[in-house]
Amino acid sequence: MSVDSPSLDPSLRLSSRMAGLRSSAIRDLLTFTARPEVISLAGGLPAVELVPRERIARAAQRALGDPRSVQYGETSGWAPLRETVASRESDAVGRRLDSSEVVITHGSQQALSLLAQVLLDPGDTVVVEEPGYTGALQAFGAAQAALVPVALDADGMDTAVLEEALTEGLRPKVVHTVSNFHNPRGVVLSAQRREHLASLADRYGFWIIEDDPYGELWFDAPAPAPVAAHSDRVLRLSSGSKTLAPALRVGWLHGDRRVCEAVELIKQGTDLCGSSLTQRIATELLDDGAWLDTHLATVRGAYAARSGALIRALESAFGERLSHTEVFGGMFCWIEFTDGCDTTRLLERAIEHDVAFVPGGAFGVAKGHPHAARLCFATYDSAALVEGVDRLRRAYDAHLRTPWSATGH
Incomplete structure (x- = not known):
């Protein structure tokens, strides 16, 4: 479901960085999944009924009482919000952060894109996880970086494999990790590996981008202390999109003050500043601890x-034909068909049955993950998720009954 970038016809005069870029498969599914009859397990969309709209409305009314809420603001973000983020992140990483070490961004994806521009020259090496977060792959691809994947297992990125590559001469500029409730795999980087990754950054001099939009969404117990608790070579990203509301478009990064200053400089040429109004709303909500x-x-x-409802439905519908990751938090479940089912082809059948998911290939760096898929369980209630799995099973049965070659594909 992804498309390549426009061909580099000389008459178009597009930049060389457009070569090889692909549209996100998840973005490409949005037109289909916007239809009300479709149950979309594809997008990472928070449940709208859990977004605190009334609380946001009250905060917005209070913010609008100050004329400055509708004016341009500082490029680095509204000062009280930077102070709030610095205080919250100080508690998370176990050391005092100053607000000058925080930049407020238009969602954490903008932070990722800005860091790619600040840190990377064309050809620089970036270590990413396999499978990887599509937004990171796009940001690093646009920066014309060379991507080196390191596999994930149940404990997150295999840092022993990374260390072996480093001892053999790999010299990345950046290592990117979604440390908590990984997108798409759902796994959590273990405490031991967090310390190990931080020690490797200190030893070999690379930057770690710790991408953490899901860390607050734990179920039984919080994830271990952030990677940023173990090294000052960590640039940590987070967001209010998954916990407050995506439409606020409030994200942030913190880390080395020199990097933050460089990010602010690049950001001036990108959007001048974020929304004074939504940043004030987010500040009120984040400050109201109770x-x-x-x-x-x-x-x-x-x-x-x-x-739980999604996993039980999957196990009931598919039995041993399907395996899945354990889910401890976040929004996603990674599944793999053990019978060789091609999920890219299955998606075509699923669309006919008004259900959608993201095939594993959308997250592949060096591997295709042809039998895997990412399912989001956050958007719908349990009854809708059960119905979605039932539709998926019917699509799967139709896929088995009709050989792919007979469809003309």
Whole structure:
């Protein structure tokens, strides 16, 4: 479902960085999944009924009482929000951060894109996870980096494999990790590997981008301390999109002050500044600790129940034909068909049955993951998820009945 970038016809005069770029398979599915009859397990969309719209409305009204909320703001973000983020992240990493070490961005994806521009020259090596987060693959691809994948297992990135590659001469500029409730695999980087990864960064001098939009969405217990707790060579990203509301478009990064200053400089040429209004709204919500704790507990409980409903439905519908990762938090479940089912072809049948998912190939770097898929359990309630799996099973049965060669593909 992905498409290549426009061909580099000289008459178009597009830049060389457009060569080889692919549109996100998830973005490409949005037109289909916008239809109300479709159950989309594809996009990483929070449940709209859990977005605190009334609380946001009250905060917006208060923010609009100040005329500065509709004016241009600082490129690095509204100062009180940077102070709030610095305080919250100080608690997470176990050392005091200054607000000058924080930049507010238009979602954490912008932070990733800006860091790619700041840190990378064409041809620089970036270590990514296999399978990898599509937004990171796009950002690093646009920076014309050379991607080197390191496999994931149940404990996250295999840092022993990374160390072996480093001892053999690999010299990355950046290592990217989605440390908590990985997108797409759903796994958590273990505490031991977090310390190991940080020690490798200190020894070999690369930057770690710790991408953590899902860390607050734990079910039974929080994830281990961030990688940033173990090294000052970590640039840590997070966002309010998954916990407050995607439409606020409030994300942030923190790390080395010199990198933050460089990010701010590049950001001036990108959007001048973010939304003063939504940053003020986000500040009020993040500062209201009692309300936020209750809100997050509600979201965690709902997502835990939904993940359980999805997994039970998958096990009932497919039995031993399918395996899945254990889900401890976040929004995603990674599945693999053990009978050789090609999920890219299965998606065509699934669309005919008004259900969607993302084939594993969309996340591949060096591997195709042809029998895997990512399912999001956050968007729908348990009953809809069960119905979605039933549609998926019917699509699977239709796929088995009709040999692919007979469809003309």
